[in-house]
Amino acid sequence: MVAPPDLRGRQHPDRLFTLLGKLIAILEWLASGSYIRRPQARPVDRDLQLVVDEVRVEAADARSFRLVAANGAELPRWQPGSHLEVLLPSGRRRHYSLCGDPADRRCYRIAVRRLADGGGGSQELHDSVGPGSILTIRGPRNAFPYAPPFVPAAGYLFLAGGIGITPVLPMVKQAAADGAPWQLIYTGRSQASMPFLEELSALDPDRIQIRPYDQHGFPAGAQLLEQAPPGATVYCCGPAPMIASVRQAFPASAAAALQFERFTAPPVVDGEPxxxxxxxxxxxxxxxxxxxxxxxxxxxxxxxxxxxxxxxxxxxxxxxxxxxxxxxxxxxxxxxxxxxxxxxxxxxxxxxxxxxx
Ligand code: FES
The missing domain is CATH 3.10.20.30 (Beta-grasp domain)
Structure with a gap:
């Protein structure tokens, strides 16, 4: 708000107008809801022993694991985008995104796709870990935070590929609960391979596109980003080719920011043998x-x-x-x-x- 000249025609800001401008700015800020700071999740670096309470088949080769404290105690807070480091009985360490409800302090949920040609961590979880198993976890930590406080975006476009839906699912639910403008494009090999479709069906169907490759083909990054409103923040998690394609197309899109998280090794850049x-x-x-x-x-x-x-x-x-x-x-x-x-x-x-x- 620009103050007009004062009663004597001077161009310096009139104090009344300055105060009025500040008051209006404060009222706009309060109306935007940006002042609502969610409780901050602090990274937790001590090990926690948790019990596997429930294992569910979420899609072909994908299972979710619900973890609780043996004594039912509350677990450390987390926010959408956070992950746990899981120490498997074999000694392998793996990172998995939390995909449950951050408000439910009694349990964590992770989901894992069984990879026959992976390093053995997902196979171990699928084949040897069941209800009653004890897992040691470290975290939660958040390297993929959704909506930092005080920086509301013009809108959110969530892009998820396959098991990459895990960090995105709590973000989408949070955006829906906040009344934020959002869209989700969820891709995967086939509908049968895509976890949490049923959970997503409880959200506004007009904001969700389900695009299995066997019906729509592998989407180019530019095609996905066409859905981004001007100034939007894009959150992307999926296989390496999907992230690479979205990153390449991003500068030409209308979106203002891109956040992405990989769950596989990144390609080697400028490598020499x-x-x-x-x-x-x-x-x-x-x-x-x-x-x-x-x-x-x-x-x-x-x-x-x-x-x-x-x-x-x-x-x-x-x-x-x-x-x-x-x-x-x-x-x-x-x-x-x-x-x-x-x-x-x-x-x-x-x-x-x-x-x-
Ligand atoms: S495996 Fe995590 S730093 Fe190398």
Whole structure:
């Protein structure tokens, strides 16, 4: 609001108008609901032992696991987009998005697709974990937050591919509960493979498009982003080609911001081939330009620990005995980088790297 000249014709702001302008701004802010701050979820770094209370088949090869405290205690808060780190009985660590109701403090829900050619974590959950099993979890943590407070978007376009619906589902429900303008486009191989369709059917059907590939084909990013209203924030979680296509098309779209989360390893960018030598076995492996060191090492050392495959959890940290590392993680300190690397994303600066494996 621009103040007119005062009664004497001076251009400096009139105090009454300035106050009036501020009052109107405050009233607009209150009316927008932006002042409502949800209780903040703090990242939880201690381990919690939880009991699997229920396992449900949500789609072909996809199951949900409901986790509760053995004594029924309340669990740490979380917000849409949060994930848990799950320590499996075998010692594998995996990250899974929370897909239940943040308001229900008595349980967490995760959903997992069984991948026959994965690293064994999803198979273990499907084949060996059932009601009564104890799982150790760490978290929740949120690397994919929905609607940061005080920054309301002009609208929300949610894009989910297959099991990528898990972090998106609580976001969509939150947007619906908030009365925010939102649209969801949910893709997957076939309807039978897409979890939570029934739950979604309870929401406004005019805001949801279900697009299985076997009926609509694999959607190009530009096609998906056509639905974004001007100034919208886009949240995308799905397979790597879907995220790559959406990222590529985003600059030409009407949307203002893009948030995405992967559940698989990102493609290697600007990779050069290099050698990694495993000190304990004396084996020397060649890491091709477009492949991660982890992928190559896993062939030789099947039990090598890893989890996120994106350089943020630190599970794959490995001691470096010699060689210059191109650190690409988001978890190690400078001090740690002196003799440690995350083999899921980091590479060589040139020449052989010798690691303590
Ligand atoms: S697996 Fe998470 S940092 Fe490497």
């Amino acid at each position: 290099f050698e990694i030598a495993l000190q304990r076995s004396g084996r020397v492996l060649t890491v091709p330009a477009e492949v991660s060191a982890l992928e190559v090492v896993r062939q030789a050392v099947p039990g090598v620990p890893y989890s996120c495959q994106q350089g943020f959890c630190g599970t794959c940290r490995t001691r470096v005995l010699s060689g210059e590392v191109d650190h690409r993680d988001r978890v190690l300190t400078d001090q740690e980088r002196a003799d440690t690397m995350t083999i899921c994303v980091s590479r060589s600066r040139g020449g052989r790297i010798v690691v303590d494996l």
